[in-house]
Amino acid sequence: AQSVAQPEDQVNVAEGNPLTVKCTYSVSGNPYLFWYVQYPNRGLQFLLKYITGDNLVKGSYGFEAEFNKSQTSFHLKKPSALVSDSALYFCAVRDRGGNTGKLIFGQGTTLQVKP
Amino acid sequence: ETGVTQSPTHLIKTRGQQVTLRCSSQSGHNTVSWYQQALGQGPQFIFQYYREEENGRGNFPPRFSGLQFPNYSSELNVNALELDDSALYLCASSLGSGGVNEQFFGPGTRLTVL
Numbered sequence: 723a724q725s726v727a728q729p730e731d732q733v734n735v736a737e738g739n740p741l742t743v744k745c746t747y748s749v750s751g752n753p754y755l756f757w758y759v760q761y762p763n764r765g766l767q768f769l770l771k772y773i774t775g776d777n778l779v780k781g782s783y784g785f786e787a788e789f790n791k792s793q794t795s796f797h798l799k800k801p802s803a804l805v806s807d808s809a810l811y812f813c814a815v816r817d818r819g820g821n822t823g824k825l826i827f828g829q830g831t832t833l834q835v836k837p
Numbered sequence: 838e839t840g841v842t843q844s845p846t847h848l849i850k851t852r853g854q855q856v857t858l859r860c861s862s863q864s865g866h867n868t869v870s871w872y873q874q875a876l877g878q879g880p881q882f883i884f885q886y887y888r889e890e891e892n893g894r895g896n897f898p899p900r901f902s903g904l905q906f907p908n909y910s911s912e913l914n915v916n917a918l919e920l921d922d923s924a925l926y927l928c929a930s931s932l933g934s935g936g937v938n939e940q941f942f943g944p945g946t947r948l949t950v951l
Contacts, residue, residue, distance in 0.1 A: 726879075754936075754937060756939060758942075763944070764944055764945075765841070765843075765927055765942035765943050765944045765945050766880070766927065766929075766942040767942070768939045768940075768941065771937070771939055773937045812879055812880070814879075816935070822870075822885050822887075822892050822893030822934055822935050823868060823870055823885055823893075823929075823931055823933075823934055823935045823936075823938070823940055824870070824882045824885065824893055824895065825870075825872075825880070825882065825940065826882070827879030827880050827881075828879050829877075829878060829879050830877075830878075830879050
């Protein structure tokens with residue numbers, strides 16, 4: 723069965739420090755990979771996606787993600803965290819061969835950035 | 838360019854009732870997907886509509902049904918509501934039914950079933 727795992731319910735970092743939010747997946751083939759962020763009482767906002775090519779993907783608000791095929795991981799990173807980055811982050815995958823846009827989401831990781 | 842909008846924002850229903858949620862897709866998008874997000878969980882795919890036809894369905898019973906209109910807006914209908922249907926319902930629009938295109942999400946409708 724296809725699945726996405728975000729092993730940490732919460733990640734705490736100090737403002738200005740680098741952050742990593744982890745994501746691993748179990749999907750047949752080479753899926754498309756996405757990161758979304760959700761602020762309180764808001765829908766999901768797209769951050770970045772991996773389609774093919776360079777394993778390091780750059781996205782919105784200074785975020786980037788590193789694709790590692792051998793470890794089936796797609797960790798979200800940012801060199802210097804801001805308090806305003808505090809939110810709920812979701813990793814998602816889509817079957818490359820499917821004809822629907824079905825996204826399979828992880829459980830989410832709460833990022834808390836403290837001043 | 839307007840984003841994805843959903844109505845209503847909040848809704849309270851009782852068990853056994855029926856509910857209709859509405860979604861207007863982002864300008865130029867022809868595909869709408871619906872997701873259910875229970876408290877503390879990631880969104881779960883309900884179904885997708887592409888050019889007014891259902892194009893894929895997740896593991897949800899038939900009492901969850903939908904429509905897409907010629908202007909690509911969409912409705913999600915849930916019959917015979919159960920307590921476990923309490924959740925945030927998210928609508929997402931995209932250009933095309935699959936592939937590399939990201940989905941753009943609306944703010945959601947919070948449904949509470951008492």
